[in-house]
Amino acid sequence: MEDVDRIKKDLEEQTRLAEERLERLKYLQADFDNYRKWSEKEKTAIIALANENLIKDLLVILDDFDRALPSLQAEENREGMGMVYRKLLKILGEYGLIPIECVGKKFDPNLHEALCREECDREPGVILEDFGKGYQLRSKVIRPSKVKIAEHVSRKEGEENG
Template identity: 45%
Template sequence: MNKEKTNQASANAQEDKENQNIGQENEECLTEEIDPVDHLQRLREEIEEHKSKAEDYYAQMQRLKAEFDNFRKRTQKEKEDTARYASERVIQSLLPVLDNFERAIASSRKNKDFEALSQGVEMIERMFVKVLEDEGLKIIETVGQEFDPNLHEALLKEESDQPENMILEELQKGYYLKDKVIRPSRVKVSG
């Protein structure tokens, strides 16, 4: 029991010492005088500093918003211009074909040489096809091919010694633009 009292007394002494240290710290804090005017001035300066930062951030946000709006408007205009003038390059490449048609017509009025006119028209057709091929146009193969409803439109069916659903005749050419069918071939198939 004596030992317990000694331990208890030792613990109480330690606690008193800690409380005394805390009390001294509190007294030191209380003895330091805080000038309310200085404290208020410091708080006002902090408020002004934060207000200035907030104004800078707001101005930066406004500039970014304006830049984004300008970017959006510029992009929209470019998109509209692209749509409006998308065919410009193709049209420019077709102008020589048009020029040759005009020359052929003018020549046919002066000369009645239909052989020369026929050759001129064939040359213009080759020129025209070349322009279209350069743009990605390809002819869909037909005669001798098996009918494919994705590529061909059967207008006629005819009995034949060919296997069923083979294309016998092309009635109108079909075309791909790059890898997309833009017009199916119209064909006659074996039945």
């Protein structure tokens, strides 16, 4: 009888140890899974940052194309240069680069940088001119558009009557 009690006691102890170790294993597995997810997220963030830096550097080339293409009206290379420019825009677009359209739209300080204002009859805050093209990389603004915005003309009482 004592042997049976001792064996039962040993079995209970071994069962408890097995359950403890199983629980520790589950925690380790969960920790490893969390680490794997964190590592994957970190890797994605590093790649995105590297892409962002490269694309920012390439924006200078896009600016050069924007300035050069209008001056090549009579040049025979204009069409080829235009093709290279469109191809570059397409490739950068596949990586998430989006030009910020702004002329005629309402000024948004998250997308635009106001360089000056002009008094006119248009609605206040409407963008009149784009001095420097802005870009977004997916949803992040990597360079705001540099713009001129409309300002309401304030007429004084004596001006209306001449």
